[in-house]
Amino acid sequence: TTLRHVKKSVTAMDVKIWQQPALGKREEAAAQENPEHLKLPVSPSREFVSRALVSSRKQYEKMYEQSMNDPARFWGSFANDFHWERKWDTTKPICRYNFDLQKGPVFVEWFKGGYTNICYNALDKHVLEGRGNSTALLWEGNDVGSQKRITYSDMLKQTCQLANYLRQRGVKKGDRVCIYMPMVPELPIAMLACARIGAIHSVVFAGYSAESLAGRILDCQSEVILSCSGVQRGNKLLPLKKIVDDALQLCIHQGNFRPGTCLILDNNRALPRNKVSWVPGRDLWWQDEVKSCNTEASVEWMEAEDPLFLLYTSGSTGKPKGVLHTVGGYMVYAAVTFKFVFDYHPGDIFWCTADCGWITGHTYVAYGPLLNGATVVIFEGVPTYPDPSRWWQIIEKYGVTTFYTAPTGIRSLEALGDQYVTKHSRSSLRLLGTVGEAINVKAWLWYHRVVGEGRCPIVDTWWQTETGATMISPLPGAWPLKPGSATLPFFGVQPVILDQQGKEQDGPCEGYLCIKKPWPGIARSLYGDHKRFEETYFRTWLGMYVTGDGCRRDPDGYITLTGRIDDVVNVSGHRISIGEVESALDSHPQCAEASAVAVDHDVKGQGLYAFVVLVDGVTPSDALKKEIMDCVRREIGSFAVPEVIHWAPGLPKTRSGKIMRRILRKIAANQFDELGDTSSLADPAVVEQLVDSKRSMR
């Protein structure tokens, strides 16, 4: 196999339709039928408001205005809550930037000249201020009964040991370290250890295939891999070390690159050591190596704009992008959004179900909560093991006060029945949150009524890997909620909604969501490819950050996200590039051509539907279908495998050879009378054949 770069180029603006209105008319009607649901919008209770950090829209507006008019004072005062080894240069503006490509390269700088360390602020600071005995992590393993409690001082010691070990292996400031691990305490510890010594971590979600892992290791040339023998998730064993071995083989063949160190956590709950293959010298057991290291480690003071981490994410075209975040701005923005969006009070038990392999896990499992000295629950397993009440059982067990998850999880558990939820007490819950995709009204109402017993506000947080942390979200005590709406921008965030011509619109409207000014958490670049960073986010409309999402604004100023406007789909909250999926499908030797579209999916939000044209003379079969699906599993990961493979006689193309995805989307959704004008197609007969074959599939 070769590292595949996506061949097809689809322009972002090719797809101009609003793919998936968050508030479907049908759902709205269904909600209205139930009289209980008529009381919309939903206001926070008086009790919630009485202790909320921001308790009115007026208070928010005042703070928001200050954040826009006097960013130095606003962000400076939050930044001052942290330790800075040297303060940023206060004689210069707190933020310098250029968003306008016509005026020169795009750049953003916050707190320039300041020196700090995010690990120091997330751990040492709390220990030094006497909070060492408070709980940092509550870890719940896959099996009921496996658990660990880690205090801030324990966590600091373990982080220092690993930091010292990495230094011993030659890792220094600016080096990239790839982390491919399950949700065990050592995962956030690994991130923090890197941050402590100034190494740039690149966490790869432990559901990605060897191909994907190899691509990510090669792109940033990480000499060191931190991983784990394997992990049991539900009933399934994931042999992580085996995947690492395969990935490293690929790295040698594809990039002539041979990482020198693989530090492997021995997870004998999943796999005994003797079942794990080993390359002596390169492979080392974490527990054996790290335990003898000193539990104190010096801190590498980092300039505010030094890189903190890379996180690869999918774009509409091309290979995955290594989104780069820097130390100072990310630290401040992650911490401040955590505090206000989750209305954090000391003593809260916070649980974000995201994996640290995604940005949500970076910002709201690791950095945001720890910077606030919070107690975080992390869970290794899956919500349905040993049965579908697991999440609610964990909430009861640890007294979780704030629960943050993805709509897809909510929908899948809703479908299984209320009894799994109500069997456990949720009386500790105060606040709920969602992230990653639009939440439909029905799921929102269920989450609110059944999970939160009608008591807990829901923060529907919109943001992206590139934005670092939450951008649009309710502040839960400050204004009424509307199901499906992310409501208003966070402090310092200036959203604008453009029409098709790129003109800014006022008042209620619908259009492309862009952001006008830099906030501290914005990504600074794509690793090794600043040009691509500029082209992806700053070319379509000059002078602003283009999010790739569509949205609408209602008369209250509330913003509702309406879905991606480029060829990125969101399956179960996982961001997947259509181009990458197509390229994986194409890699099968018997596939002549393939195209994939997003279709609505009850549980996953969106699913992938693939049209595959076979090489002449090849007969379709179930075995072939499986092989083709396996190509996607191998090249990307299981989560990207299409739901449906439709054997297509051909694809509808314009005369210039461009695939008409609009038509494919309609066919996939059985909307045969909405195919629109097909006269510009090179061969309109293809459409009839596709419709016929679709009808016979049903």
Ligand code: WTA
């Ligand atoms: C989508 C995840 C609607 C959106 C933090 C965005 C959402 C992409 C929401 C980023 C939301 C995220 N409502 N859509 N509350 N949150 N999205 O980079 O399309 O994995 O552009 O970051 O997810 O996904 P990413």
